[in-house]
Structure formats: structure tokens, C-alpha cells
Amino acid sequence: MLYTKENWGPVPSGWTRxxxxxLQELSSEELTILLDLADRFRKNVLDNPENARKISLLNGKxxxxxxxxxxxxxRVSFGLAGRRLGADVIxxxxxxxxLSKGETLVDTAQNILAMGVDAVVVRHGCPxxxxxxxxNLENCAVVNAGDGAHEHPTQGLLDVLTMRQxxxxxxxxxxxxxxxxxxxxxxxSNVFALQKLGAKPIVCGPSTLVSxxxxxxxxxxxxxxxxxxxxxxxxxxxxIQLERQVVRPFPSLAEYAHLYAxxxxxxxxxxxxxxxxxxxxxxxxxxxxxxxxxxxxSAILDQVTNGVAVxxxxxxxxxxAVAERRF
Amino acid sequence: MLYTKENWGPVPSGWTRxxxxxLQELSSEELTILLDLADRFRKNVLDNPENARKISLLNGKxxxxxxxxxxxxxRVSFGLAGRRLGADVIxxxxxxxxLSKGETLVDTAQNILAMGVDAVVVRHGCPxxxxxxxxNLENCAVVNAGDGAHEHPTQGLLDVLTMRQxxxxxxxxxxxxxxxxxxxxxxxSNVFALQKLGAKPIVCGPSTLVSxxxxxxxxxxxxxxxxxxxxxxxxxxxxIQLERQVVRPFPSLAEYAHLYAxxxxxxxxxxxxxxxxxxxxxxxxxxxxxxxxxxxxSAILDQVTNGVAVxxxxxxxxxxAVAERRF
Amino acid sequence: MLYTKENWGPVPSGWTRxxxxxLQELSSEELTILLDLADRFRKNVLDNPENARKISLLNGKxxxxxxxxxxxxxRVSFGLAGRRLGADVIxxxxxxxxLSKGETLVDTAQNILAMGVDAVVVRHGCPxxxxxxxxNLENCAVVNAGDGAHEHPTQGLLDVLTMRQxxxxxxxxxxxxxxxxxxxxxxxSNVFALQKLGAKPIVCGPSTLVSxxxxxxxxxxxxxxxxxxxxxxxxxxxxIQLERQVVRPFPSLAEYAHLYAxxxxxxxxxxxxxxxxxxxxxxxxxxxxxxxxxxxxSAILDQVTNGVAVxxxxxxxxxxAVAERRF
Numbered sequence: 001m002l003y004t005k006e007n008w009g010p011v012p013s014g015w016t017r018x019x020x021x022x023l024q025e026l027s028s029e030e031l032t033i034l035l036d037l038a039d040r041f042r043k044n045v046l047d048n049p050e051n052a053r054k055i056s057l058l059n060g061k062x063x064x065x066x067x068x069x070x071x072x073x074x075r076v077s078f079g080l081a082g083r084r085l086g087a088d089v090i091x092x093x094x095x096x097x098x099l100s101k102g103e104t105l106v107d108t109a110q111n112i113l114a115m116g117v118d119a120v121v122v123r124h125g126c127p128x129x130x131x132x133x134x135x136n137l138e139n140c141a142v143v144n145a146g147d148g149a150h151e152h153p154t155q156g157l158l159d160v161l162t163m164r165q166x167x168x169x170x171x172x173x174x175x176x177x178x179x180x181x182x183x184x185x186x187x188x189s190n191v192f193a194l195q196k197l198g199a200k201p202i203v204c205g206p207s208t209l210v211s212x213x214x215x216x217x218x219x220x221x222x223x224x225x226x227x228x229x230x231x232x233x234x235x236x237x238x239x240i241q242l243e244r245q246v247v248r249p250f251p252s253l254a255e256y257a258h259l260y261a262x263x264x265x266x267x268x269x270x271x272x273x274x275x276x277x278x279x280x281x282x283x284x285x286x287x288x289x290x291x292x293x294x295x296x297x298s299a300i301l302d303q304v305t306n307g308v309a310v311x312x313x314x315x316x317x318x319x320x321a322v323a324e325r326r327f
Numbered sequence: 328m329l330y331t332k333e334n335w336g337p338v339p340s341g342w343t344r345x346x347x348x349x350l351q352e353l354s355s356e357e358l359t360i361l362l363d364l365a366d367r368f369r370k371n372v373l374d375n376p377e378n379a380r381k382i383s384l385l386n387g388k389x390x391x392x393x394x395x396x397x398x399x400x401x402r403v404s405f406g407l408a409g410r411r412l413g414a415d416v417i418x419x420x421x422x423x424x425x426l427s428k429g430e431t432l433v434d435t436a437q438n439i440l441a442m443g444v445d446a447v448v449v450r451h452g453c454p455x456x457x458x459x460x461x462x463n464l465e466n467c468a469v470v471n472a473g474d475g476a477h478e479h480p481t482q483g484l485l486d487v488l489t490m491r492q493x494x495x496x497x498x499x500x501x502x503x504x505x506x507x508x509x510x511x512x513x514x515x516s517n518v519f520a521l522q523k524l525g526a527k528p529i530v531c532g533p534s535t536l537v538s539x540x541x542x543x544x545x546x547x548x549x550x551x552x553x554x555x556x557x558x559x560x561x562x563x564x565x566x567i568q569l570e571r572q573v574v575r576p577f578p579s580l581a582e583y584a585h586l587y588a589x590x591x592x593x594x595x596x597x598x599x600x601x602x603x604x605x606x607x608x609x610x611x612x613x614x615x616x617x618x619x620x621x622x623x624x625s626a627i628l629d630q631v632t633n634g635v636a637v638x639x640x641x642x643x644x645x646x647x648a649v650a651e652r653r654f
Numbered sequence: 655m656l657y658t659k660e661n662w663g664p665v666p667s668g669w670t671r672x673x674x675x676x677l678q679e680l681s682s683e684e685l686t687i688l689l690d691l692a693d694r695f696r697k698n699v700l701d702n703p704e705n706a707r708k709i710s711l712l713n714g715k716x717x718x719x720x721x722x723x724x725x726x727x728x729r730v731s732f733g734l735a736g737r738r739l740g741a742d743v744i745x746x747x748x749x750x751x752x753l754s755k756g757e758t759l760v761d762t763a764q765n766i767l768a769m770g771v772d773a774v775v776v777r778h779g780c781p782x783x784x785x786x787x788x789x790n791l792e793n794c795a796v797v798n799a800g801d802g803a804h805e806h807p808t809q810g811l812l813d814v815l816t817m818r819q820x821x822x823x824x825x826x827x828x829x830x831x832x833x834x835x836x837x838x839x840x841x842x843s844n845v846f847a848l849q850k851l852g853a854k855p856i857v858c859g860p861s862t863l864v865s866x867x868x869x870x871x872x873x874x875x876x877x878x879x880x881x882x883x884x885x886x887x888x889x890x891x892x893x894i895q896l897e898r899q900v901v902r903p904f905p906s907l908a909e910y911a912h913l914y915a916x917x918x919x920x921x922x923x924x925x926x927x928x929x930x931x932x933x934x935x936x937x938x939x940x941x942x943x944x945x946x947x948x949x950x951x952s953a954i955l956d957q958v959t960n961g962v963a964v965x966x967x968x969x970x971x972x973x974x975a976v977a978e979r980r981f
Contacts, residue, residue: 046770051714052713052714052715053714053716053770054714059379059381060378060379060380060381061379062380062407062410064403072746072762073765076718076744076746076766076769077769079744080716080742080744080769080770080771083716083742083744084770088407088410090403090406090407090410091418091745092399092403103607103608103609103610104611107607107608107609107611108399108608110628111400111607111608111628111631112403113628114628114629114631114632115403115404115407115631115632115634115635116373116380116407116411116632116635117407280757280761280765281756281757281761281762281765282757282761283756283757284758284761301764301765301767301768302768304765304768304769305768305769305770307769308769308770386706386708387705387706387707387708388706389707389734389737391730415734415737417730417733417734417737418745419726419730429935429937430934430935430936430937431938434934434935434936434938435726435935437955438727438934438935438955438958439730440955441955441956441958441959442730442731442734442958442959442961442962443700443707443734443738443959443962444734
């Protein structure tokens with residue numbers, strides 16, 4: 001079946017937000033709407049040869065990719081998602097921006113909006129920057145593509161979407177997020193989504209990277225990966241982001257890999273149908289070994305495809321909510 | 328009403344130029360044609376929900392953004408204008424260009440043209456570079472997006488368009504251009520447009536930035552902002568472009584702001600319906616204070632929207648003139 | 655006549671490759687298919703006003719420009735070729751890539767593919783990098799846009815296409831490739847194509863840049879340009895690529911120009927209808943003088959236009975071969 005703007009149907013009435021700033025503030029109903037939408041985009045547009053991966057839901061809309069931190073993967077994924085929906089996508093990188101001429105972030109954003117932009121996808125090193133933008137941009141959709149160590153909601157969504165597709169439901173499942181928890185907006189967005197969907201998150205890593213304060217969010221924490229192996233349904237293996245760390249939190253990458261790398265030996269001690277995710281870019285031999293990354297338990301590349309579907313869902317939902325308020 | 332290529336009508340017969348290099352060489356009739364076109368694009372395409380901000384006048388055309396100086400605002404504005412007209416826009420920044428391999432500017436341009444490009448939008452640090460390109464590019468539209476301290480015609484157009492929309496007519500109006508006049512192509516393009524439309528321009532700033540030679544262009548000059556406040560209809564507050572200055576022309580930014588910042592106190596001594604423009608990016612607290620920038624007299628964000636409309640007009644008019652000569 | 659997807663016809667059955675990695679591995683039949691296709695795109699799409707330079711053969715397809723070396727010309731040419739065919743083209747430059755975060759080239763490519771990309775155009779400093787990618791990318795077209803000193807197949811194709819258009823047939827023609835032969839993937843791709851089409855290639859340059867090992871490929875080599883002038887039908891003048899050379903292979907650019915520049919005096923000693931090509935960007939006064947570059951024997955700008963046509967042929971042929979295998 002060929003899907004078009006005419007037969008695709010409306011955004012579910014439970015979604016009214018014009019911005020997606022984080023998963024913490026979403027209800028589980030809202031979370032489920034986005035995941036269901038992403039599932040539909042994946043199945044009926046991206047994987048459907050008749051649709052040639054396109055559906056013109058956002059024809060005539062202009063989306064700006066406003067990235068103040070380098071990111072190929074996320075930027076290209078949002079860019080593809082927008083184009084798959086028929087929108088124009090304009091790139092705006094920090095290196096060439098007016099910010100270096102002394103303009104404030106809010107002025108930059110208001111200028112972009114005044115040019116007739118319908119949505120801003122923003123990545124910024126400063127937590128809260130997307131919210132600051134959203135507060136100053138009436139009549140514009142805003143999607144957070146990662147803000148400091150705060151949230152990376154579309155990454156959280158694509159992670160739980162991949163889990164849900166493989167496991168059916170996340171209710172009662174145990175999901176371990178392993179690695180550089182201290183510096184990770186991905187860990188936070190995962191935890192919020194998992195809790196809302198009834199899963200039990202564990203954060204795991206060296207004590208220098210895993211704070212006991214996670215308990216205050218209702219999250220179990222563990223310093224030994226080996227001890228939790230047998231009772232975990234999904235491992236989400238975060239990158240060691242050396243570029244974010246001021247003091248090196250462990251003696252060497254080899255030491256980290258010795259204690260925390262998911263390898264064939266550790267995999268053998270996991271549940272039979274354990275699922276292994278990694279948001280990438282992966283450091284082969286550090287947080288994951290090639291035989292696991294390329295093996296049958298890995299859903300790494302599936303996550304990437306789901307990333308486009310999730311971003312299509314986020315852009316369509318927020319842009320439609322804006323349009324309904326505007327006209 | 329939905330506007331399409333079929334019912335939009337032709338470019339007015341008074342416009343035959345294939346390039347827009349500056350406002351000095353335009354007749355007042357030509358200037359008015361561009362302003363009227365921009366007004367139509369603003370009202371009937373950008374602000375008209377039925378058109379979803381698009382009209383396919385330039386389908387199949389390819390426009391190259393050839394920027395040898397960094398510029399987000401102008402580059403994105405031209406990019407949006409081209410896409411709103413249905414053209415493909417290709418970015419070509421100096422950092423990755425063959426110029427660093429020793430190619431001449433004219434060879435670069437002829438190569439671009441040979442690839443089948445229909446229009447080149449060029450920004451260059453060297454005054455006259457767009458004219459050099461235009462002389463060597465037959466069958467190609469050329470639009471100057473700023474060349475050294477020479478002209479920035481689309482900025483001049485969007486400034487006077489904004490004034491005309493607010494004031495009705497510029498005939499007999501007094502317009503003060505304040506700030507870094509010495510290094511400003513924006514000041515020059517403004518002066519040329521204002522004189523052609525019957526307005527009286529004043530350039531105002533410290534004596535290190537305002538030359539008495541402006542009198543030779545028939546322009547009044549003033550060193551004291553406070554003295555001219557009561558008799559000015561429009562203030563156009565230019566950025567202090569510290570990045571262009573070899574010797575610092577005033578003791579400090581604080582000193583500049585003390586004498587030339589448009590603030591609430593000065594605004595109170597202006598005409599009741601005074602209009603305040605600023606081409607941006609603005610330095611809040613230097614040439615303008617936040618209460619003025621965000622207040623009712625400010626048309627700063629309106630200028631930005633008009634920028635897209637003006638660039639649509641410039642691209643459509645020059646590309647159509649090229650097409651008529653070619654076939 | 656207006657050409658559309660419906661009346662354009664299929665890719666000739668002799669073409670089944672999903673990747674274009676080099677010209678050495680192509681049969682002369684395959685080579686001729688690409689040249690004939692490029693001729694059709696040139697004549698019926700690029701030069702045909704009715705088609706407005708566009709034909710929607712690749713609507714809904716996404717092409718990634720994956721450039722690990724700077725290149726304006728080739729990147730823009732591929733970008734235009736893709737857009738002329740109706741595809742979306744996404745830019746992915748090395749500077750902002752995840753490779754700097756420690757990801758392998760194959761992981762980067764698999765991630766791009768997982769996002770739903772249909773073709774990857776890759777330029778890389780390392781010979782063989784496109785082949786490595788192709789081996790790891792099922793269901794994706796791969797086109798080499800230049801890999802180290804190995805091959806630059808679309809440049810070779812556009813060179814011989816330009817010769818064929820001007821000379822009718824290359825059978826028995828003598829083609830001298832002059833200049834920086836040692837560091838040139840362009841020389842290699844030219845030689846392979848010329849031999850398959852029945853022409854006789856000569857490589858010519860200083861002994862520090864022209865190895866006697868070319869004889870093993872069946873190629874004549876010469877150190878004196880003056881001696882071969884009278885018997886050559888086509889000169890292809892390569893750039894002196896100083897940026898690739900560790901040790902300077904000749905005393906000065908003036909010395910090189912003295913011995914190898916194609917100038918009016920040397921042109922007078924050539925065949926009457928000699929053809930002069932240069933892949934550019936040209937160094938005026940080094941490998942070619944302005945009176946030759948801009949004179950009637952030069953086909954330099956024609957090469958650039960053919961470049962877009964050749965890349966349309968390469969993208970359409972490889973993408974169609976992929977699509978036929980996939981569905």
C-alpha cells in the first residue's frame with residue numbers, strides 16, 4: 001500500500017506538545033504515542049518499497065539543524081528524517097554562526113524563526129539551551145538533539161523503540177546501562193523512558209562514573225558488570241566519551257575493557273536471548289568486542305534505522321501541534 | 328488564494344538586469360520594481376498559509392551560494408529564498424574551495440557555471456568581486472551578497488522595504504544611519520536606496536568612523552546622535568564591526584554605548600512614531616539596549632522576514648532576465 | 655521532447671554493477687555503456703531546455719557525499735548530478751565526522767547505510783577505501799570519487815567522453831597525459847579507459863614524476879614534451895599537485911613551465927586540430943598558459959559540463975543495479 005498525506009491520518013489527539021525537550025516531562029501515554037508513530041514510519045515508509053522511504057507530510061516546511069556541537073550521526077539522521085517527510089532542511093553549524101560575532105543564542109534563534117522556519121532541531125553543549133530557545137520561539141517546533149549532560153530524547157526513544165520491537169513489551173524487563181554514566185545525557189533519557197514503560201533500569205560502571213545519587217531517581221546502580229550479567233534482559237553499552245572528561249576516571253582503556261567490555265565470554269553468562277545495544281559511535285575492543293557487536297544479539301544497526309523513524313515521529317508530531325495552534 | 332507559476336504573472340518589463348551588483352546603479356524605477364516584488368512575495372507567499380511559503384517559479388534551477396566570507400544569516404536567508412521558489416541551492420564555502428589550490432576566482436566561477444548553474448550568489452571580502460564574476464559569467468544570474476566595504480544590495484533593499492511598509496512612503500523622510508559607517512557596505516547601499524526614493528539620509532557616528540567625504544555623495548553627516556534625535560524618522564543602527572578594524576576607533580565599547588547607544592532615555596527624545604532598525608547581529612548594550620530592541624518601535628525581526636522576500640525578488644528577477652536572453 | 659522516468663528507458667542490460675570503483679575493472683562494453691548514457695544525459699537533459707536540466711529517475715533516493723578529502727569541484731558536481739536526477743543529497747564531510755571519535759570507516763559506512771541511504775559517493779586519501787566500503791555495504795551503490803593515487807573513475811570517464819565527443823572515436827588516437835603522473839589517480843583512470851577504447855596513451859613529464867614502470871601497463875612514457883608534440887591528438891595536462899609531494903620533484907615551477915607548459919609556441923607545433931584538456935583546477939602559467947586555456951583547442955569547461963553528465967550516468971546505473979537486486 002502506498003501511503004500519502006491523504007491516507008496517513010492525523011497525529012493522535014493525546015499529543016499536543018510543540019517541542020520535545022526531554023523524556024522526563026513526557027507522560028507514558030505521550031511516550032507511547034511517539035513510539036507507535038515511529039513504528040508506523042519504520043514499517044510503512046522506511047521499510048515499504050512502495051513508499052520509496054518518503055511521505056509528504058511536511059511539504060513546504062523548513063527545518064533548521066542548529067548544531068552547536070559536532071555530530072554527524074544525529075545531524076544526518078534528523079536531516080534524512082526531515083527530507084523523508086518532504087521538508088526542506090537547512091544546516092546551521094556553530095563554526096560559521098553569528099554567535100562568534102557576539103549575538104545571543106535567543107537572538108540567533110529569533111532571527112532564524114523570523115526567516116520563516118517551522119522547526120528548529122538544536123544540539124548544544126549547555127544543558128537547558130533547547131528549553132531557553134523554546135521559551136523564546138512562539139509558533140516554532142523545537143526538538144532537542146542533545147543538550148550537555150541533560151537529555152538526548154530521540155536517542156532515548158530509539159533505544160526503547162528497538163527494545164520494544166525485539167522484546168514485545170518492556171514491562172518488568174531489566175535494562176542495564178553500562179559505561180560513562182556520569183557524562184551521559186543518553187543514560188538519563190534512557191532511564192526516564194524505561195521507568196515510564198515499566199522496565200527496571202540499572203546503571204553500571206566504575207565508581208568514578210556511577211554516582212550513588214542515581215538511587216534518588218529510583219535507579220539501581222552497580223559497580224560490577226559480572227555480577228549483574230545473569231539477570232539483565234538488555235544491555236545498553238555507552239561510549240567512553242574521553243572528550244568530555246576532565247580527570248581520567250580509570251587507569252586505562254585496557255583496564256576499562258577488562259572490567260566492562262561486553263565480549264563473547266561475558267555474553268555466554270547472560271540470558272539466552274539477551275539484547276545488546278550501543279548508541280555509537282562504538283569503540284571496538286573498549287565497551288564492546290567485534291564478535292558481540294557483529295553477532296546475533298546485537299541490534300546496533302537496527303537502532304540507527306529506528307533513529308530516522310523516531311525523528312520523523314518527533315518532527316511530524318511537534319510540527320503538526322504548531323500548525324494547529326497557528327492557523 | 329493559492330499562487331502558482333501559472334497565475335503569478337511575469338517579471339515587470341522595467342526589469343531587464345541579469346545581475347544585482349549594487350543599488351547605486353539602479354534607477355528608482357528598478358528599485359521600486361524589486362521592492363514591489365518583495366512586497367508581493369511577503370504578502371502572498373511567505374505570510375499566506377495557503378501557499379505554505381512556497382511558489383514554484385524556479386523549479387529545476389540551481390543556485391550556488393558562493394561565500395568567501397562567513398555569514399550565517401545572509402547565507403541561510405538566500406538559501407531559504409531559493410528553496411521557497413523551488414530551486415536547488417548548493418553551498419560552496421571558501422574553506423573547502425579550490426581557491427586554496429591556486430585557482431583564480433574567475434576560473435572557479437566559470438567551472439561552477441559549466442556545471443549547469445543558473446545563478447551565483449556571491450559574498451567576497453574584496454569590493455568588486457561580484458562584478459568581476461558577472462563580467463565573466465554569460466548566461467548566469469549574479470547577486471551580490473556583500474563585497475568588502477562596497478555594497479550589500481539585498482540588505483539595503485530589506486531595510487528600505489521595512490521602512491516603506493511602516494511609513495507608507497520614504498519621500499521627504501529623514502533616515503539616520505548610525506555607527507560604523509566607515510567599514511559598512513550596508514551604509515552605502517542604504518544611502519543609495521534612500522536617495523533614489525526621495526528620503527534624506529544622515530550618517531552619524533564618531534569622527535573616526537564618519538568621513539566628511541560623505542558630503543560628496545550628498546549625505547549629511549553628524550558626530551552627535553543626541554543633536555539629531557528630534558528630527559529623524561528612522562534610525563538604522565549598524566553593528567560595531569570590531570573584526571574589520573585595524574586601529575580601534577574609540578576608547579571602549581562602553582564609551583561608544585554612552586554616546587551612540589539607542590536606549591530608552593534617547594528614544595523618549597525622538598519623534599513619537601520613530602522607527603528603529605538594526606541589520607544585526609545586534610550587540611545588546613552597545614548600539615542598542617534590550618528595551619529598545621524588543622520594544623514597539625523596533626522592526627528588527629520584521630527586517631529578517633523581509634530579507635527572505637527581498638532575496639526571492641532578486642533571484643526571480645535576475646534569473647528570469649537570464650532565461651529570457653538564453654532561449 | 656520532454657524526457658521523464660516513463661519514456662527514458664531502462665539501464666542497458668550489459669550494466670549490472672552496483673559500484674563504480676575504478677575503470678581498470680570495467681570491460682570496454684561497460685565503459686561504452688556509461689559513456690553513451692552520459693552522452694544521453696548531456697544532450698537530452700542538461701542541454702535540453704524542455705527538461706530544465708532535470709529528470710526524476712531517482713526520486714525518493716538518498717545519496718550521501720562521504721568526502722574525507724576536501725574537494726569543491728567533484729563534490730558539487732556529484733551533488734548537482736544527484737539533484738538533477740531527483741535524489742536527495744546529504745553532505746558528510748570528514749571534519750565533522752565520527753571518525754574523530756575513534757569509529758572505524760566500515761562502522762561509519764554501515765551506520766550511514768542503516769539510516770536508509772541508497773548510494774554512497776566516497777573520496778578518501780587511502781587507495782582502496784571505496785572498495786573496503788563496497789565490500790561491507792550490501793544493498794547500497796558505491797561510487798569512487800577518488801581514492802589516493804589509485805583511481806578517479808568519473809574523472810577518467812569525463813575526460814574520454816570529452817575526447818570522444820570532439821574526435822568521434824578514440825580508436826588509434828594518441829593521447830598524452832602530461833605532468834604529475836606519479837601522484838595522479840587521474841592519470842591511471844585515463845590510461846585504463848584509453849586503452850580499452852583503442853587509443854594509445856603516452857605519459858609525459860620530468861623523470862622524477864614519470865616512472866619507467868608505466869611500460870608494464872603497456873604505456874609509452876616520455877620525458878620531453880617538445881619531442882612528442884607533432885604526433886599527439888589530445889593533450890591532457892594534469893595539475894602539479896604540490897600538496898601531495900614530499901620531496902619537490904623539480905627545481906621550481908618556472909623550470910617546470912619552461913619544459914612542460916602548453917603555450918602558444920608549443921601549440922603551433924602540434925597537429926592542426928589538437929585537443930587540449932585539463933582536469934583543473936588549472937594553474938595558469940604553470941601547466942597551461944591563458945592563451946591556450948581560453949583558446950579554441952581547449953575543452954576545459956566542456957569537461958566540467960560532461961562531469962555532471964558522467965556522474966548522472968554513474969549514479970543512475972549503479973543505483974538501478976542495486977534496486978533490481980533488492981526488490
